[in-house]
Amino acid sequence: MKRITVGLLGFGTVGQGTADILRQNCDVITQRTGVEIVVKKALVKCLSEVNPLPVGIEVVTDPSSLIDDPDIDIIVEVMGGYEPARTYSLLALQAGKHVVTANKACVAKHYRELLEAAQLHGVDYLFEASVAGGIPIIKALKESLAGNRIETVQGIINGTANYILTQMTQNSISFYEALAQAQQLGYAEADPTFDIEGIDAAHKIFILALLCWGVELNFDDLYTEGISSISPVDIELAQELGNTIKLLAIAEPEADGRIDIRVHPTMIPSTYPLAAVDGVFNAVYLEADALGPAMFYGRGAGKMPTGSAVVADIIDLARDMACGVAGKRIAPFSFATLRPAQIVPIDEIHSSFYVRFTVKDTVGVMREISRILADNDISVASAIQKGRSNDSTASVPFVVITHEASGLQINKSIREIENLGITTAPTVMIRVEE
Ligand code: HSE
16 A cells, blocks of 8 residues: 655644544545555654654654655644744755645745745645634635635634633633633644734734735735733623624725735624634634635634644645645646735724723713714714712723724724823724624
């Protein structure tokens, strides 16, 4: 039986998950592919970090020992981060090896260089695991929905942030307690800033936009806002309003060729399907012209779910290698038709807004806030004041829900209200999707 050999660049959570699945499910994998797939070597930073040593896998610290090993057919890059992941992947492609990755940061930043290198050397660069962990969204866009125009994509695509918001909502625990739990469970990136500040979700929606519309965007123009400023009072008020707060990644083409693409906490009606996506689960909701609406749901992070997506790419390659077409099939897009596109500036995006001011509980505060909102042509849908203090120097949350307005109008109003000196803490603003 044909034997296909894998080398793992990285042996952390996802690397170990990949090795475990290939070992535990070797019977079904062989039955489905007609080949035997084995992990030969794994690259680690330091040998002492691997305890116990994996059975049957040689653990090494020198990347060239994998990349230059003529026995290794497929390199799996699960190191994370931009470098040295990019350099090692390029070296592997140049050495004629197929590369499979779970590294969304590297794909988002270096996709062109890496895919061009793969094309030049007649090999594949596959990245199913880079978006939404175990959910097969890349394959869905690349293959199953390839005949559709995609009209909109909205995703909960960071498991850590979703886990934190869910824990805060369901168990009334603090942001930091929930973050510590997510880290213990292996969901968070090595640097959790990427998860909680929305950067990880931005990498993923950037990749989805590339596949959906063949657009080359400037990643630095993508508006990214995280969840670290969300407090339990916002979660409580959202619930009172029949809403749920989620970190949403949104992408949609505009009629003028620009792309509306952004990541930010969003209040959505609790009856909306994405509101029911809890914990580490991810979901991608999309609307396609032929298919209509569709939602892809599953585990978006963790050892085995992400390993599952890595193994799926390895299996695709194994099948192609078995019949001699590896590197020759199902490109994610045609390079010749990729087009540069502008991102719609966030200030131009219109929606309703939830704005929480922290104000001194004194006469006239509400009138001043209403006046400035009206001066900026913002219509108020409702207002809520929480708590009532006998002490006129104490602070209370005062929340306004607006009708549709632009980010520019809201930010200008917040600045003007804060300049009045009636707020005692930074104002929190959350976009509301109806
Ligand atoms: N840290 C990522 C998340 C892992 O929480 O979703 C999967 O990309």
